[in-house]
Amino acid sequence: MPDKNWQFELEEYIKQGEPDRAEKSEAWQTAIGLQAVDGLNTSEYLLDTAKEHIEGKITIDEAQKRIHSYYEQRTTRTETENETKEADIVSARITKLLGEKAFQFSPAEWITVHRRLFEGVFDHAGQIRQYNITKKEWVLNGDTVIYADWNSIRETLDYDFAAEKQFSYEGLSVEAAVKHLAKFASDIWQIHPFGEGNTRATAVFMIKYMKTFGFRVNNDAFRENSWYFRNALVRANYNNLRKGVHSTTKFLELFFSNLLLGTNHELKNRYMHIDFADENTLQSINSKVSKYQFDTLDCTLEELAVLELVAKNPSIKQQEIAEQTGKSIATIKRIMKSLQDKSYIRRERGKRYGKWEVLV
Known part of the structure; x- marks a missing residue:
């Protein structure tokens, strides 16, 4: 921006x-x-x-x-x-x-939202993907969520939407309704029916859907925490029992509460990282990161993620950062330059054999 x-x-x-x-x-x-x-x-x-x-x-x-x-x-x-x-x-x-104001709750509407957002931007706008995908996630240390198999996308969409249509909100507290909506958003996002643009299409579709319940969406949530929203969706759909990591919607529920109920929960991306121990301490491999008050800096969310990776591993290469964050190498180069221009990091001992130094 x-x-x-x-x-x-x-x-x-x-x-x-x-x-x-x-x-x-x-x-x-x-x-x-x-x-x-x-x-x-x-x-x-x-x-x-x-x-x-x-x-x-x-x-x-x-x-x-x-x-x-x-x-x-x-x-x-x-x-x-x-x-x-x-x-x-x-x-x-x-x-x-x-x-x-027009809106219809259906898979066809979600597909139409994607087409209208990305027509002329992506060749596959509004088209169900015909291949399986993986995406390396910073919050998962470069691992990926298991997305729906392309052969079953339409059937899975129909099932999830039918189940939501049959769900009764009658008698639910507002808080319980928000929790359920967060879970539904998580479920349909995991399907990832499109090659690209799934999170933005999901957000627009869910905003319009939630407005049909009379909710007034707080624009601050997406304005300031859209990357948190995506990371929360990732954590809601990731299990790694060997590492003791379990899928959880708790982060997404905090976001939806801020979005729809006007609460002011603290939304920090680092809390969702699978190496994060609890809300007060990082595991030893992240101990260096916790020293820095990065969240108070004049950083975008993507700059914050890169800054934390550099603090964790000063020898990290830009290609490794790209792989762990899922960004393009051009985007990482732009972010690194911005962090250097802000005097948050600097390079020591040259490009080839040097290391990054965090200055904050």
Whole structure:
């Protein structure tokens, strides 16, 4: 994202108290924040376009056309700019979807959400994957969640949605209903029906679904903790009995409570790491990390994850960081440069034989 000022600039529209502007601002904040689940940043141009839409100077359709035209004119782009293009286009589309009242609870609706978000961005937008996938996760030390076999995706989707349709919320406390919704989100995310973009599509679908229950979604949760949301989904679907790791929805429930009930639970990614011992102590291999108050730094979530890996292993290579976080090598290089520019890390004794030093 351009910098942290985008949050404050968009928040001003909510403080002004005009319902239409506030609703648009919340949608944009959610949309921009969600790009962090895939390590993407939006541009200054996107922020300027969002403000014009919030102020009523342009429609959301005109905002989308502006974003497309902006990138069509930039015929030569770096890899970073290509990632920014994806973030800008998808952010505008999320904002449009969140502003629409129409919704149908069905697998077909979820597939349509994916298609509308990623058409022209991914070749497979709105298509069920025809292959099995694995994804290395930082929170799992590079291991992967076991996703649904591609042969059974449609049947599994139909089963989960049918079970949810038959579930009765009557008599449930609000807290119990939120806990159940968290579990349903976890279950359908584990299916991972699409090649890419599953988490963002899941988030948009769930936001629209939860609004049918009368919930008012707190945009702060996705604006500030979207990477936490993804890591919580990972932990809700990962078991490694040999290492004593069990799947748990407790982290996801904390997120959903903040999202829907306005609670203020502390959401820290490091608490979800499988090497984390408890909320006060890290296991010995992470003892160095716990010395640093990284969560107080001016860091994005993806920068925080890289910073913790560097603190844990100063000899780590950028390729290893990419593998453990599931990010591209270009994204890791960008993050490392940002951390160096902020004087949070520096390289000692050259590129080939050197080590990283954490300065905070």
